[in-house]
Amino acid sequence: MQVKEYKPLIVAFCCNWCSYAGADLAGNNRLNYPADVKIIRVPCSCRVNPMFVLRAFQRGADGVILCGCHPGDCHYTSGNYYTRRRMALLFSMLDYLCIERERTRVEWVSAAEGAKFAATMNDFAEKVAALGENKRLEDLRCKK
Amino acid sequence: MQKITRDILVEKAVSLLENGTVCCVLGWKKGEFDYDVTPALFESKEEIEKDFVYDDFCGANFSKYLVKKTIKAEGKILVFLKPCDTYSFNQLLTEHRFDREKVYAIGIPCEGMADINKIRAIAGDGISEIKCGEKIVVDTIYGDKHEIDAKDVLLERCINCKSKKHVNYDELLGDEGEVIESNRFDEVARLEAMTPDERFAFWQNELSRCIRCNACRDVCPACTCEKCVFDNPKSGVENKAPANEFEEKMFHIIRAFHVAGRCTDCGECSRVCPQHIPLHLLNRKFIKDIDSFYGEYQAGAEVGSRAPLVNYTTNDLEPSEVFEGRGE
Numbered sequence: 503m504q505v506k507e508y509k510p511l512i513v514a515f516c517c518n519w520c521s522y523a524g525a526d527l528a529g530n531n532r533l534n535y536p537a538d539v540k541i542i543r544v545p546c547s548c549r550v551n552p553m554f555v556l557r558a559f560q561r562g563a564d565g566v567i568l569c570g571c572h573p574g575d576c577h578y579t580s581g582n583y584y585t586r587r588r589m590a591l592l593f594s595m596l597d598y599l600c601i602e603r604e605r606t607r608v609e610w611v612s613a614a615e616g617a618k619f620a621a622t623m624n625d626f627a628e629k630v631a632a633l634g635e636n637k638r639l640e641d642l643r644c645k646k
Numbered sequence: 647m648q649k650i651t652r653d654i655l656v657e658k659a660v661s662l663l664e665n666g667t668v669c670c671v672l673g674w675k676k677g678e679f680d681y682d683v684t685p686a687l688f689e690s691k692e693e694i695e696k697d698f699v700y701d702d703f704c705g706a707n708f709s710k711y712l713v714k715k716t717i718k719a720e721g722k723i724l725v726f727l728k729p730c731d732t733y734s735f736n737q738l739l740t741e742h743r744f745d746r747e748k749v750y751a752i753g754i755p756c757e758g759m760a761d762i763n764k765i766r767a768i769a770g771d772g773i774s775e776i777k778c779g780e781k782i783v784v785d786t787i788y789g790d791k792h793e794i795d796a797k798d799v800l801l802e803r804c805i806n807c808k809s810k811k812h813v814n815y816d817e818l819l820g821d822e823g824e825v826i827e828s829n830r831f832d833e834v835a836r837l838e839a840m841t842p843d844e845r846f847a848f849w850q851n852e853l854s855r856c857i858r859c860n861a862c863r864d865v866c867p868a869c870t871c872e873k874c875v876f877d878n879p880k881s882g883v884e885n886k887a888p889a890n891e892f893e894e895k896m897f898h899i900i901r902a903f904h905v906a907g908r909c910t911d912c913g914e915c916s917r918v919c920p921q922h923i924p925l926h927l928l929n930r931k932f933i934k935d936i937d938s939f940y941g942e943y944q945a946g947a948e949v950g951s952r953a954p955l956v957n958y959t960t961n962d963l964e965p966s967e968v969f970e971g972r973g974e
């Protein structure tokens with residue numbers, strides 16, 4: 503019997519104005535990043551509410567990363583400042599309930615940073631892969 | 647054990663009702679047993695004289711009731727507020743949830759409320775009668791009698807009371823209190839210091855008991871949304887016992903997150919939980935983090951202050967820095 507190689511499923515919320523364009527640039531430049539990173543485009547990083555993050559875990563994500571414009575560069579002026587506070591608190595709470603802290607991350611990626619996007623995803627995927635499957639926030643009914 | 651007696655409050659309520667200052671009174675009424683005192687709206691002198699109670703089981707925080715009651719009331723509502731209740735009161739005013747003009751608030755001093763579960767642990771089942779006082783006297787249907795020191799059976803939130811000061815009132819009975827040093831974050835710190843696996847086991851043990859009765863949400867003065875996410879029939883999580891690990895945690899993380907920065911730490915959630923889940927430890931985790939990341943902030947300390955999650959500075963801590971300097 504062949505054992506299926508474990509590959510982590512990663513959900514990346516990317517803001518439309520910077521990080522999504524950054525991901526595009528990474529593609530245009532033929533930079534490699536894991537195919538298991540599923541990008542969800544959001545109008546601004548602050549569109550992501552904590553429930554989105556938890557839902558992603560429920561539906562089988564092993565890691566969730568949020569990408570937005572660099573602080574100060576948000577298309578809506580201050581969205582990412584709110585994201586920053588919310589996610590700092592949320593991640594701290596997840597850690598308090600013992601969801602491994604390497605499974606969540608926030609990274610600021612501008613539209614010109616295709617290389618940073620690819621590098622971030624590679625690094626994140628590697629860290630998550632080392633942790634293995636998400637067992638502490640999974641919903642077995644959602645598993646195929 | 648309360649310094650203020652029922653009679654003083656009844657006299658006050660009746661006189662304000664009779665001279666027309668207020669049109670009704672939000673107070674405590676005896677429930678089926680001595681210990682399940684419930685909030686009630688009194689509209690006449692007779693009702694007040696017959697049913698009004700004030701003793702060690704009057705933990706209920708009335709602030710939230712004002713949101714609905716002030717809409718209907720023709721005049722002012724008289725409300726009695728303990729020091730901790732006044733923080734919730736301020737927080738609701740900050741969020742424009744009720745009209746201050748429609749409320750007449752009387753601050754009452756508080757010596758700490760009793761926790762029926764602690765009394766049960768001592769007296770056992772079958773409690774038939776409880777008399778409050780310096781000593782709480784408990785009779786059971788089996789003929790046992792217990793005398794318990796009121797100080798030994800305080801609610802957790804009263805042991806760690808953060809303030810005896812009323813931050814909002816029209817009239818104060820008794821003396822002005824003070825904000826006090828409390829050890830309310832000790833338990834959170836103890837949990838933080840555990841190994842991840844111990845902590846995971848701790849929370850699994852606590853949260854898996856939840857029956858999703860929603861009592862913690864319903865009683866919470868910060869949870870006053872007209873439409874709550876947990877009532878959304880499409881969410882798949884409304885009003886049912888959590889089916890698995892995910893649902894258990896999801897409800898608790900989201901509930902605590904929604905009140906983060908607005909929670910005054912009134913302790914009502916833990917008081918009403920029929921499963922004795924220490925919900926305050928989730929809320930306090932957020933308060934502790936907010937204090938350490940963004941500077942100390944006490945929700946409800948003043949009307950109109952800006953809650954930390956609707957505020958920012960350009961050099962806030964990055965989410966990746968949260969765990970830095972915490973060792974491990």
Ligand code: SF4
Binds near residue numbers: 859
């Ligand atoms: S009051 Fe307790 S049992 Fe009820 S929903 Fe809240 S935590 Fe669960």
Ligand code: SF4
Binds near residue numbers: 870874904
């Ligand atoms: S849990 Fe959230 S949505 Fe529901 S009432 Fe509380 S704050 Fe509002």
Ligand code: FES
Binds near residue numbers: 519520
């Ligand atoms: S638009 Fe990119 S973070 Fe707000």
